Amino acid sequence: MDNEFKREIILENFQHPFNKDGNDELNYEKVNSNNESCIDNIDIYVNIKNNTIEDIRFNGEACAISTASTSIMLKNIINKSVKDSIKYIENFMNMVNELEYDENLLNEAVAFTEIYKQQNRKTCVTLPYIGILKILKKYDKQ
Amino acid sequence: MKEYRYDFPMFNNNIIYLDNGATTFKPNSVIDAVNDYYKNYSANAHRGDYTISYKVDVNYENARKKVADFINAEFEEVVFTSGTTESLNMIVNGFFKKLLEPGDEVLITKSEHASNVLPWFKLAKETNIKISYIELDENLHVTIENLINSVNERTKVISIAGITNVVGDERPIDEICKFAHANNIFVVIDGAQLVPHKKVDVKKSDIDFLAFSGHKMCGPTGIGVLYGKKEFLDKLEPINMGGGMNESFDSENEVYLKELPNRLEAGTPNIAGAIGLGAAVDYLSKIGMNNIFNYEKKLKSYLVDKLIKLSYIDIINLESDSGIVSFNIDGIFSQDVAFYLNKYNICVRAGNHCAKILKKETGIKNSIRVSLYFYNTYEEIDKLVELLSDKEKIMKEMI
Numbered sequence: 001m002d003n004e005f006k007r008e009i010i011l012e013n014f015q016h017p018f019n020k021d022g023n024d025e026l027n028y029e030k031v032n033s034n035n036e037s038c039i040d041n042i043d044i045y046v047n048i049k050n051n052t053i054e055d056i057r058f059n060g061e062a063c064a065i066s067t068a069s070t071s072i073m074l075k076n077i078i079n080k081s082v083k084d085s086i087k088y089i090e091n092f093m094n095m096v097n098e099l100e101y102d103e104n105l106l107n108e109a110v111a112f113t114e115i116y117k118q119q120n121r122k123t124c125v126t127l128p129y130i131g132i133l134k135i136l137k138k139y140d141k142q
Numbered sequence: 143m144k145e146y147r148y149d150f151p152m153f154n155n156n157i158i159y160l161d162n163g164a165t166t167f168k169p170n171s172v173i174d175a176v177n178d179y180y181k182n183y184s185a186n187a188h189r190g191d192y193t194i195s196y197k198v199d200v201n202y203e204n205a206r207k208k209v210a211d212f213i214n215a216e217f218e219e220v221v222f223t224s225g226t227t228e229s230l231n232m233i234v235n236g237f238f239k240k241l242l243e244p245g246d247e248v249l250i251t252k253s254e255h256a257s258n259v260l261p262w263f264k265l266a267k268e269t270n271i272k273i274s275y276i277e278l279d280e281n282l283h284v285t286i287e288n289l290i291n292s293v294n295e296r297t298k299v300i301s302i303a304g305i306t307n308v309v310g311d312e313r314p315i316d317e318i319c320k321f322a323h324a325n326n327i328f329v330v331i332d333g334a335q336l337v338p339h340k341k342v343d344v345k346k347s348d349i350d351f352l353a354f355s356g357h358k359m360c361g362p363t364g365i366g367v368l369y370g371k372k373e374f375l376d377k378l379e380p381i382n383m384g385g386g387m388n389e390s391f392d393s394e395n396e397v398y399l400k401e402l403p404n405r406l407e408a409g410t411p412n413i414a415g416a417i418g419l420g421a422a423v424d425y426l427s428k429i430g431m432n433n434i435f436n437y438e439k440k441l442k443s444y445l446v447d448k449l450i451k452l453s454y455i456d457i458i459n460l461e462s463d464s465g466i467v468s469f470n471i472d473g474i475f476s477q478d479v480a481f482y483l484n485k486y487n488i489c490v491r492a493g494n495h496c497a498k499i500l501k502k503e504t505g506i507k508n509s510i511r512v513s514l515y516f517y518n519t520y521e522e523i524d525k526l527v528e529l530l531s532d533k534e535k536i537m538k539e540m541i
């Protein structure tokens with residue numbers, strides 16, 4: 001996939017993010033991901049029932065990469081089981097950390113396959129993943 | 143001012159550095175002074191009976207004299223610290239903690255740096271003093287009228303930046319001190335963004351306490367200054383106890399401390415830093431603080447005049463008169479702009495710039511900040527503006 005296409009995926013998800021309308025009224029479980037070295041600040045709201053992510057939304061202020069990364073992550077785990085979501089996330093993190101990963105599981109997240117080359121943007125890409133993983137692991141144990 | 147660039151080895155890296163509010167580059171004279179200490183007379187201060195240690199004493203105290211002259215203070219009124227942050231914490235915890243009583247009020251503003259907010263918040267928790275805010279005007283400036291309106295009979299301290307680090311507004315310090323002293327109120331000035339850019343005369347302005355950092359004025363990191371009027375510094379309790387600051391001690395009841403300023407400098411000081419700061423002060427004085435301030439003002443106007451023509455750019459601090467310009471680009475996150483400019487070796491800061499309570503006031507959470515120094519040039523501004531003039535290009539290259 002060429003870089004131009006990857007860039008378009010990121011830009012599209014930044015300008016028209018998926019489910020970027022989370023709020024406290026939803027009464028979902030909420031996790032904040034922020035990062036002091038960068039200034040992104042994202043809240044993710046997730047509703048897990050019967051070990052399935054029934055709904056997931058977000059909100060906040062963040063850079064293009066973080067916003068796009070969150071949008072794409074949400075698309076990839078909504079309506080998935082907790083187990084499959086964790087599998088998706090771990091695969092994604094492997095990709096970012098230059099370990100072995102399965103490209104077929106990424107969908108739009110392929111846009112980030114070369115992001116590790118920009119060290120200072122790695123934190124932006126992984127920002128939403130870190131918080132949500134904590135919640136999912138909690139459910140996985142139940 | 144372009145000729146001064148040759149004094150700065152950092153410019154060999156082909157960088158356009160516009161983050162001088164964070165820290166500044168160092169001229170050769172400062173680097174050489176630090177190296178000279180480490181290479182040629184690397185001994186401790188205040189305790190040697192041999193030539194190189196004597197030289198340390200002379201040069202360390204000489205640096206203090208240079209700093210004192212630079213701000214028109216007395217020699218013993220200049221205490222070396224690690225920076226603005228430590229100086230402010232010493233002022234709050236060493237002086238005001240003892241002096242203030244529950245219910246007393248400290249006035250700050252919503253545009254202060256964290257270093258001038260958090261020490262006060264902590265004290266407020268510990269002692270039940272109250273923190274109040276001087277209301278900012280529509281340009282986010284402090285006016286004397288608003289200050290007067292914020293003061294009441296419990297107001298004991300006004301603690302504010304001389305120039306703020308996001309809005310870049312200069313506070314009318316002379317008038318503030320005059321009004322404050324007429325009402326028995328102390329004035330603490332956070333000089334981190336002021337002292338590097340504008341001549342400060344603590345006597346003429348009648349400032350009670352002043353804090354600033356060496357690294358923001360061409361000096362080394364890890365060195366800063368606490369200035370206080372002698373009568374107040376004398377009452378400032380040392381937070382650190384140890385060597386170099388005591389006269390003698392036998393038991394816990396018989397500890398005798400040295401005179402100012404050593405009383406407040408426990409332990410081996412940052413000798414290299416102080417000597418480097420002395421060299422920085424020499425360097426700035428040679429250029430002339432008025433030349434520096436006026437040039438930065440011109441450079442700032444030049445930048446603002448160009449940015450204002452770009453419809454998608456919103457400048458937050460149009461009215462301020464220092465070399466700080468904070469702005470946002472419509473629809474683009476500030477950090478993405480910084481990443482984009484970084485691809486062209488241009489360093490700007492994105493974020494909330496450690497002034498987190500400001501966002502409530504302005505509704506603006508983050509911004510891009512350009513902060514200039516005397517070594518920046520019109521050509522650098524042209525390059526910056528050229529890169530910001532094409533929004534499509536920013537969108538395309540920011541990721």
Ligand SMILES: Cc1ncc(COP(=O)(O)O)c(C=O)c1O
Nearest residue numbers: 225226227255257303307334355
């Ligand atoms: C207004 C202001 N106050 C305080 C500080 C803190 O200075 P330092 O980190 O050198 O202690 C800064 C530096 O960013 C500042 O801009």
